[in-house]
Amino acid sequence: MAGALSEYFRNVFDTAAAVLEGMAVTCSHFVRKPTTVQYPDRTDVRVQDTLPYRYRGILEVDLEICTGCLACERACPIDCIVIDAKKDKGTRKMMLNRFDIDIAKCMYCGLCSEPCPTGAIHHTPEFEGADYSLESMVRRFVNESVEAYKPKKVEDDPKISPILERGMRYLDEFAEPGDEAGADA
Amino acid sequence: MLQTFLDSLIADGTFGAIPRDVAYAIGMVAAGAAVVFGFVLNISGVTTFVERRVWARIQSRVGPNRVGPQGILQWLADGLKLLMKEEAIPYAADATLFKLAPFVVTIGFITAFVAIPFSSALIVADLNLGILYITSMTSLVVVGIMIAGWASNNKWALIGGIRAAAQIVSYEIPAALSIFTVILITGTLSTQGIIQQQGWGPWDWFIFHSPFTFIGFFVTFVALLAEGNRTPFDLPEAESELVAGFVTEYSGARYLFFFLVEWGNLYIIGAILVTLFLGGWQAPHITDSVVGMNILQALTFIVKSYLFVILMMWIRATLPRVRVDQLMTTCWKYLLPISFVNFMGTALWVMIWPQGFRFAEIVLTAMGFGLVGYFLYRVAFHLRRSGAQITLSPLS
Numbered sequence: 001m002a003g004a005l006s007e008y009f010r011n012v013f014d015t016a017a018a019v020l021e022g023m024a025v026t027c028s029h030f031v032r033k034p035t036t037v038q039y040p041d042r043t044d045v046r047v048q049d050t051l052p053y054r055y056r057g058i059l060e061v062d063l064e065i066c067t068g069c070l071a072c073e074r075a076c077p078i079d080c081i082v083i084d085a086k087k088d089k090g091t092r093k094m095m096l097n098r099f100d101i102d103i104a105k106c107m108y109c110g111l112c113s114e115p116c117p118t119g120a121i122h123h124t125p126e127f128e129g130a131d132y133s134l135e136s137m138v139r140r141f142v143n144e145s146v147e148a149y150k151p152k153k154v155e156d157d158p159k160i161s162p163i164l165e166r167g168m169r170y171l172d173e174f175a176e177p178g179d180e181a182g183a184d185a
Numbered sequence: 186m187l188q189t190f191l192d193s194l195i196a197d198g199t200f201g202a203i204p205r206d207v208a209y210a211i212g213m214v215a216a217g218a219a220v221v222f223g224f225v226l227n228i229s230g231v232t233t234f235v236e237r238r239v240w241a242r243i244q245s246r247v248g249p250n251r252v253g254p255q256g257i258l259q260w261l262a263d264g265l266k267l268l269m270k271e272e273a274i275p276y277a278a279d280a281t282l283f284k285l286a287p288f289v290v291t292i293g294f295i296t297a298f299v300a301i302p303f304s305s306a307l308i309v310a311d312l313n314l315g316i317l318y319i320t321s322m323t324s325l326v327v328v329g330i331m332i333a334g335w336a337s338n339n340k341w342a343l344i345g346g347i348r349a350a351a352q353i354v355s356y357e358i359p360a361a362l363s364i365f366t367v368i369l370i371t372g373t374l375s376t377q378g379i380i381q382q383q384g385w386g387p388w389d390w391f392i393f394h395s396p397f398t399f400i401g402f403f404v405t406f407v408a409l410l411a412e413g414n415r416t417p418f419d420l421p422e423a424e425s426e427l428v429a430g431f432v433t434e435y436s437g438a439r440y441l442f443f444f445l446v447e448w449g450n451l452y453i454i455g456a457i458l459v460t461l462f463l464g465g466w467q468a469p470h471i472t473d474s475v476v477g478m479n480i481l482q483a484l485t486f487i488v489k490s491y492l493f494v495i496l497m498m499w500i501r502a503t504l505p506r507v508r509v510d511q512l513m514t515t516c517w518k519y520l521l522p523i524s525f526v527n528f529m530g531t532a533l534w535v536m537i538w539p540q541g542f543r544f545a546e547i548v549l550t551a552m553g554f555g556l557v558g559y560f561l562y563r564v565a566f567h568l569r570r571s572g573a574q575i576t577l578s579p580l581s
Contacts, residue, residue: 024563
């Protein structure tokens with residue numbers, strides 16, 4: 001009898017003490033600074049700029065250094081890359097007529113950027129791909145036929161060499177983000 | 186007070202040839218509309234916004250802060266959205282009752298404001314059985330909830346409605362018994378009468394009147410929480426088991442009414458507790474101006490009541506929902522015996538010290554502050570241990 005009564009009061013006391021302690025924990029959270037980031041417009045820097053160098057966002061192609069080897073098209077497991085590269089009969093040069101990436105299909109696996117010999121196709125930290133139609137999700141990189149890049153022993157064209165340098169660094173798995181020609185975020 | 190004001194207007198001939206009863210009716214409708222549109226709707230709406238912000242801060246979020254400065258107009262946006270939404274009435278529902286239910290709930294909630302005082306002069310009607318009127322009117326809400334649950338023709342809604350009924354009927358008893366302890370001291374049911382017998386200092390409040398009222402305060406708080414279907418007793422709308430309980434089938438404006446009641450009820454709970462135990466609108470007499478004193482009193486009352494509203498939000502962010510059997514155990518095995526003992530103890534106390542026992546009041550006040558102090562010590566302990574960044578600004 002006495003045991004039951006003391007248990008009764010212990011229950012009441014335990015409940016009160018537990019509630020008090022729980023309220024103290026939540027009250028301590030109440031005066032803390034919120035930890036959430038107010039994406040997209042109230043962040044100190046653009047969220048894209050805070051992402052790591054090798055973040056796999058929307059794909060981009062540097063046509064200046066694309067050799068037209070079709071390695072990425074073959075590597076793509078879902079065929080979202082379509083390339084039309086033909087050798088021009090007259091000039092004997094590789095011409096790129098079409099380079100489309102369907103972002104709606106892309107699953108950001110990164111398999112296309114691995115076999116690329118120059119690092120022309122690469123992921124960017126850009127991830128905001130929302131649009132109003134499926135059609136506009138297809139990124140077309142070639143508007144009119146351009147000549148494909150022909151690798152040389154030493155690249156001396158001042159316009160192309162930084163792009164190539166960036167591409168080669170992208171292929172290096174342990175590369176740090178570069179300063180001037182680095183991740184073009 | 187309203188009647189004397191109307192009588193003076195009739196004597197002045199403001200109403201012209203309108204019969205006396207019609208003039209009274211106009212006055213009552215005008216006063217009711219002023220309270221409802223000027224206070225009730227706004228306090229419910231603002232409470233939804235404050236709740237979301239308080240809750241967010243406890244969860245290390247920011248909460249709604251885009252509509253208007255700091256998101257203060259979020260509640261208007263939510264309300265407008267719900268008002269403009271299409272209302273769907275289930276094919277199998279009892280359409281008449283289904284449409285009626287939200288209004289029964291709203292009437293039960295809004296009529297309670299008649300007897301809730303704001304200051305010594307600001308009260309719609311100082312009924313001589315005020316506190317009984319408030320408790321009975323807030324219990325009317327359960328009728329509406331039952332109608333909603335049954336008329337929806339939905340299993341979840343029905344279970345929610347039945348749970349609400351079982352819960353409110355059970356918790357009515359400890360709530361009423363604890364309210365009786367205060368009535369034993371005052372000898373009046375009028376809300377103004379109860380407040381007038383308290384003072385502005387905590388030592389004059391009924392919570393510190395005797396050890397029994399001190400415990401009675403907590404019993405009343407828990408019982409009123411359960412009556413208002415608030416966490417941890419929000420079983421009628423337990424999301425994890427009943428979708429949304431009795432509001433499952435509702436949409437649009439009728440849904441809005443249910444939520445108006447849910448959040449408005451928080452203020453009523455706070456107002457009842459403040460009236461009974463925490464000195465109501467009693468404020469220190471710092472000015473002789475009647476208007477000035479009334480403004481001060483109204484501010485005191487609303488601030489005190491709103492602190493309880495915030496406390497209830499805080500509880501909602503802290504405690505998990507109890508099970509149905511735990512709900513009933515809490516009521517019948519714990520609250521009910523304790524409130525009986527309180528009732529008898531207060532009766533004896535009032536018999537021995539009809540004018541109150543000063544020493545006990547001072548000791549209890551010290552104990553109350555000690556409890557708050559210990560609580561703050563625990564809060565500081567948790568803050569120290571986590572080493573988190575602290576900000577006291579509610580806007581960050």
